[in-house]
Amino acid sequence: MHSRDRIRNIAIIAHVDHGKTTLVDQLLRQSGTFRDNEQLQDRAMDSNDLERERGITILAKNTAVQYKDNLINIVDTPGHADFGGEVERIMKMVDGVLLVVDAFEGCMPQTKFVLRKALQQGLTPVVVLNKIDRPAARPAEVVDEVLELFIELEATDEQLEFPVVYASGLNGIAGNTPDDLQTTMEPLYEMILEHIPSPKENPDEPLQFLVTLLDYNEYMGRIAIGRVNRGRISQGQVVAVINREGQIKQARIEKLFGFQGLKRIEVEEAAAGDIVAIAGLREINIGETIADPANPEALPVLAIDEPTLQMTFLVNNSPFVGREGKWVTSRKLRERLFKEIETDVSLRVEETDSPDAFVVSGRGELHLGILIENMRREGFEIQVSKPEVILKMVDGVKSEPIERLLIDVPEESMGAVMESLGTRKAEMVNMINNGTGQVRLEFLIPARGLIGYRTNFLTLTRGYGVMNHAFDSYGPMIGGQVGGRHQGVLIASESGKTTMYGMMSVEDRGILFLEPGLDVYEGMIVGEHTRDNDIVVNICKEKALNNIRTANKEETVKLKSPRLMSLEEALEYLNDDELCEITPKSIRLRKKFLNKSERERSEKQRRTAEAGV
Numbered sequence: 001m002h003s004r005d006r007i008r009n010i011a012i013i014a015h016v017d018h019g020k021t022t023l024v025d026q027l028l029r030q031s032g033t034f035r036d037n038e039q040l041q042d043r044a045m046d047s048n049d050l051e052r053e054r055g056i057t058i059l060a061k062n063t064a065v066q067y068k069d070n071l072i073n074i075v076d077t078p079g080h081a082d083f084g085g086e087v088e089r090i091m092k093m094v095d096g097v098l099l100v101v102d103a104f105e106g107c108m109p110q111t112k113f114v115l116r117k118a119l120q121q122g123l124t125p126v127v128v129l130n131k132i133d134r135p136a137a138r139p140a141e142v143v144d145e146v147l148e149l150f151i152e153l154e155a156t157d158e159q160l161e162f163p164v165v166y167a168s169g170l171n172g173i174a175g176n177t178p179d180d181l182q183t184t185m186e187p188l189y190e191m192i193l194e195h196i197p198s199p200k201e202n203p204d205e206p207l208q209f210l211v212t213l214l215d216y217n218e219y220m221g222r223i224a225i226g227r228v229n230r231g232r233i234s235q236g237q238v239v240a241v242i243n244r245e246g247q248i249k250q251a252r253i254e255k256l257f258g259f260q261g262l263k264r265i266e267v268e269e270a271a272a273g274d275i276v277a278i279a280g281l282r283e284i285n286i287g288e289t290i291a292d293p294a295n296p297e298a299l300p301v302l303a304i305d306e307p308t309l310q311m312t313f314l315v316n317n318s319p320f321v322g323r324e325g326k327w328v329t330s331r332k333l334r335e336r337l338f339k340e341i342e343t344d345v346s347l348r349v350e351e352t353d354s355p356d357a358f359v360v361s362g363r364g365e366l367h368l369g370i371l372i373e374n375m376r377r378e379g380f381e382i383q384v385s386k387p388e389v390i391l392k393m394v395d396g397v398k399s400e401p402i403e404r405l406l407i408d409v410p411e412e413s414m415g416a417v418m419e420s421l422g423t424r425k426a427e428m429v430n431m432i433n434n435g436t437g438q439v440r441l442e443f444l445i446p447a448r449g450l451i452g453y454r455t456n457f458l459t460l461t462r463g464y465g466v467m468n469h470a471f472d473s474y475g476p477m478i479g480g481q482v483g484g485r486h487q488g489v490l491i492a493s494e495s496g497k498t499t500m501y502g503m504m505s506v507e508d509r510g511i512l513f514l515e516p517g518l519d520v521y522e523g524m525i526v527g528e529h530t531r532d533n534d535i536v537v538n539i540c541k542e543k544a545l546n547n548i549r550t551a552n553k554e555e556t557v558k559l560k561s562p563r564l565m566s567l568e569e570a571l572e573y574l575n576d577d578e579l580c581e582i583t584p585k586s587i588r589l590r591k592k593f594l595n596k597s598e599r600e601r602s603e604k605q606r607r608t609a610e611a612g613v
Contacts, residue, residue, distance in 0.1 A: 005198045007273050009227065010126075011075040011090050013118060014100035015108035015468070019130040023100060023169035024076050027065055028261060030172060030185050062093075062213075062225065062275060064259035067189045073259065073275045077114065087117050089212045089286065089302055089345070093227040093275060096124040096196035098188075099146070103129045103137040103166070103178075106145045108406055112153070113470040119155050125162045126195055128188065132178055133168040136436070139178045165191050199273025206292035207231035207239065209278075210299045214286055214343045220255060220279040224290070227275050229299060231292060234269040240296040241281060242289040248296050254280025286345050307348055307361035308401040308447055308471055311368055311571075312385040313337065315356040316581060318590060319495060319521040324583040326379030330356045333382060340371060347371070361390060363471070365451070369568050372582055376567075381583045383590075386574035389448045397476050401447040404472040408440050413461040417441070420460060424449030424483045444472060449483040452572040485575055488534040490527035491591060492520045496540030503559055506537040512562045513589070514539070523594025525578065528563070536596055565589075577602070 014020040062075045075094060077087050091097075097118045101111060118125065127146055129139050143164055150160055165188045166181065167174035174188045175181035213225040233239070237253045257264040257277040270276045278290070289298045315330045322328050327336070337349045337358055348361040362368040365387055375382060392399050405426065409417050411433075418428070421443055430442035450469060457467055490510055500516045512527040520526060526539055565573065570580050570587050577599070581588040593599045 004200075004203070004271075004273050006070045007073070007198055008070065008096070008192055008196045009073045009075075009094040009199065009273065009275060010096050010098055010192060010196055011077050011094045011118070011123075012098045012100060013077050013087065013114040014130075015102070015105075015111045015114075019102065019169045020100045021076060023098075023128065023130060023167065024063070024074060026169055026172040026185050027072075027074065027188070028063065062259055063262055064275075065261070067193070070193060072189075072192060075275075087114050091117050091121040091123060092210060092302065093212050094123065095199060096126065096192075098126050098128050098192070099162075100128045100130050101142060101146055102134075103132045103139050103142055104134045106138075106142045107149050108468050112149060112404075115149065116153050119150070119153050119159060122156070124196055125150075125155075125159055126191055127162050127164045128174075129164060129166045129178075130169050132166045132181070133171060133173075137178075139166060163191055163195050201228070201230050201272035203230075203232055203271035203273075205230045205272075206295035206297070207233055207290070208292075208297060208299055209233060209290040210302075211284055211286055211288050211290065212302075214284070215277065217279070221282055222279075222284055223257075224278045224281055224284045225275070226278075228270050228272050230272050232269060232271045233276070233278070233290070238293060240291045240293040241284060242291055242296055242298040243285070244287055244301055246298060250293060251281045251284075253278055285342060302345065306390075307346060307363055308390055309364055309368065309387050310348075310359055310361040310390055311387050312352075313358045313360050314383040314385070314579070316381040316383050316583070317356070318383070318524075318581050318588070319594075320519065320581075320583075320588075321381060324585045325376075325381030326584075328381045333380065334358065336375060336378075336380065344371075365568060365571060369571060372571075373567055376582050376584050379584055381581075383579045383581050384571065385579055386576055387451055387571060389446070389451075391477065392474055394474050399474040400477045402444050402472050402475040403447050403450055403469045405443040405445050405450065405467065405469040406440065407443075407457070407465060407467040408438050409461050409465040411437055411439055413465060414439050414441070416460045417457065417465065420453075420456060421445065421449075424453065425478045425480075444475075445469075446475075446478055446482050447471075451483055452485060453483065455569055455572065485573065486532055488529035488532050489525045489575075489578075489589075490529055490537045490539075491534055491596075492522055492524045492526050492540070493536045493538045493596075494540055495519075495521040498526070498539050499542050500559065501543045502539040502541035505541060506539055507560060509535065509537065512539075512560070513565065515562055516559070521590075521594070523591045523596075523599075525589035525591065 012020050012024060062073060064071055064073045075090050077090050099115055101107060129142060131137065132139060165174055165176065166178045167188060172185060173181045173183055174185045176187055208230040209226055209228050211224040211226050215223040215225060217223055233253065233256065235253055235256045239251055239253060240248050241251050242248050256267050256270060258267040258270065259275065264277055287302045291297055313333065315333055316328055337360060341347050341349050346363050350359040352359060360368065372384065389400050407417065424445060426443040426445035426449060428441060428443050432440040457465055490506060498514055498516050498518050498520055503512060503516060510527050510529040514526050529535055565587065567587055570589060574580055577592050579590050579592055581590055591599055593602055
């Protein structure tokens with residue numbers, strides 16, 4: 001066990017794609033934690049398949065490196081505001097933060113979001129200007145931007161005196177000035193030891209431990225991860241577990257683990273300031289306190305920002321139910337959703353009047369999209385409704401979530417982008433033109449105005465635009481239509497297999513979403529109409545077999561490429577009367593009412609109700 005002054009607990013925070021996980025790789029490699037012949041894969045901290053595919057950190061994870069007889073516990077936090085619940089909890093485990101900022105891009109919306117959480121906890125910051133080797137890097141201006149951000153977020157005088165390290169995580173080099181980079185990350189290690197304080201808690205007082213993260217192991221069950229806030233904890237010790245409501249029950253610590261590199265190592269005892277994992281507590285949950293039975297004092301319950309977006313998750317009832325998935329019942333769906341809220345504290349699940357429908361609320365489209373993607377990979381078949389923002393009453397005024405949107409666009413696309421955002425009730429608050437041909441625009445926009453905007457944005461900027469957004473605040477609700485889809489859809493009139501002949505006959509009506517030879521059912525959305533109304537089409541139509549021959553005419557005809565949607569694009573595309581059917585192999589869009597006459601009856605009732613209001 002290390003002495004208290006030899007321990008440093010730090011969190012690494014950054015905007016998405018500013019090189020945080022790559023930087024952790026280099027700290028692990030150069031610390032001597034691994035043997036020379038031990039293979040360390042790139043982005044070692046991204047253990048989840050989805051994290052590797054998307055190149056983002058979704059789950060907070062911790063590791064520990066040894067440096068000159070010092071133990072540095074490092075927690076890698078998500079960079080996206082949709083996973084802010086993870087960030088808020090992590091700040092309770094550490095004494096300081098490394099704020100990683102891209103030396104070219106500078107401060108982005110998520111930088112502001114994660115930094116605010118760190119400063120509110122009174123943590124000591126160290127700024128790392130990463131990607132200093134980029135040809136267009138502008139370190140001096142970015143340091144000024146960071147200082148302005150600290151002032152805007154009301155940092156204390158001590159926090160404003162932050163040290164700066166210039167680094168390239170990819171090349172594993174760092175230095176105290178941009179022109180004097182050493183060939184190792186040693187300046188960063190030294191800066192951590194010099195500026196980040198060691199734990200100040202007293203190991204001789206009664207035990208207090210806050211459960212910050214949960215893991216699961218088939219042999220040991222739930223594993224609680226957190227920091228020993230006070231006292232000592234050891235294997236076999238009897239402890240008091242205090243839940244969120246203040247109820248106390250006794251339990252025994254079966255196993256205790258410390259961290260070394262990417263591995264957990266069994267330890268006999270840990271003291272105040274140590275970050276450890278505890279096994280043997282069967283029903284432990286995030287935010288609960290493990291304390292001394294003789295003196296059970298609960299730590300403050302973690303306060304988490306409320307969700308801003310909700311969707312209805314339904315049991316799949318389409319004609320193709322059970323074809324591709326393993327889990328299709330409401331019992332399994334309920335079980336899975338309630339299991340998720342045990343580890344994801346920023347998610348909410350509410351039951352409805354129907355046993356087949358659950359309202360799931362999260363921090364954004366990505367947050368809910370990751371949950372859906374994980375469920376389909378586990379074999380679930382579900383249907384989800386259009387994402388909707390969660391409205392609140394603030395001081396007696398109906399309010400909606402407002403997002404801070406930061407976009408980088410080529411100068412020639414600026415007018416089209418500003419016009420499109422104007423129709424979505426966005427308000428421009430800043431514009432920066434560095435003369436490089438790229439313009440940075442900053443907007444405040446209602447969250448519902450961003451639903452479905454990304455695809456339109458990429459079209460307007462021909463793929464060259466970059467947009468990032470984070471929750472800003474709740475503001476008075478803006479009246480009228482904000483965002484939404486303006487085009488109608490093409491709806492299959494019957495069940496069957498799509499044919500080349502049938503698709504060619506409707507191709508001029510709009511853009512198709514399917515390829516020939518796929519199964520469809522009545523009421524399924526097969527394309528986008530060129531106009532604003534929905535029409536029913538038959539894309540399963542087969543050519544009549546007769547004895548009139550044409551000279552190879554069909555062989556020369558080619559269909560236009562269909563628009564194949566990813567999960568996020570499909571969720572953004574939905575309208576109020578539509579559902580997205582998600583299975584392990586397929587993503588299908590459909591109408592809530594599959595039968596045409598039922599749809600017409602429902603629409604008539606809706607109009608009557610609106611007229612009555």
